[in-house]
Amino acid sequence: MSDAPWTIERISEALGNPALAQRFLGEINRAPAHELLTVFAKWRQIASDTLAALEQADEIIACESRGEEPPGQWIDGTDRVRREADRIRARGAA
Numbered sequence: 001m002s003d004a005p006w007t008i009e010r011i012s013e014a015l016g017n018p019a020l021a022q023r024f025l026g027e028i029n030r031a032p033a034h035e036l037l038t039v040f041a042k043w044r045q046i047a048s049d050t051l052a053a054l055e056q057a058d059e060i061i062a063c064e065s066r067g068e069e070p071p072g073q074w075i076d077g078t079d080r081v082r083r084e085a086d087r088i089r090a091r092g093a094a
Contacts, residue, residue: 006044014047016054 004010008028012021024043031039060070 006040006047008040011040011043011047014051015043016050 008025011024015021015024024046027039028036028043063070
């Protein structure tokens with residue numbers, strides 16, 4: 001992650017989604033002066049979390065491309081998803 005200071009521009013770019021960036025810009029532009037730091041801090045955290053998730057995804061992709069297990073603990077949710085799908089089907093959906 002970059003050590004560059006967080007700015008409105010950097011947050012907008014880090015969000016990585018034009019619609020999300022527009023939402024951020026709308027909130028920061030409409031915020032009263034006494035709420036600017038709170039709105040900025042909220043969106044800085046969202047942008048920071050987004051960058052961290054992207055870095056983690058890149059690390060996982062790199063591990064898998066080398067044929068390695070990705071780092072961390074992974075829980076296989078296949079059975080849980082199948083049970084939920086069966087429950088939904090039993091109600092007559094899909």
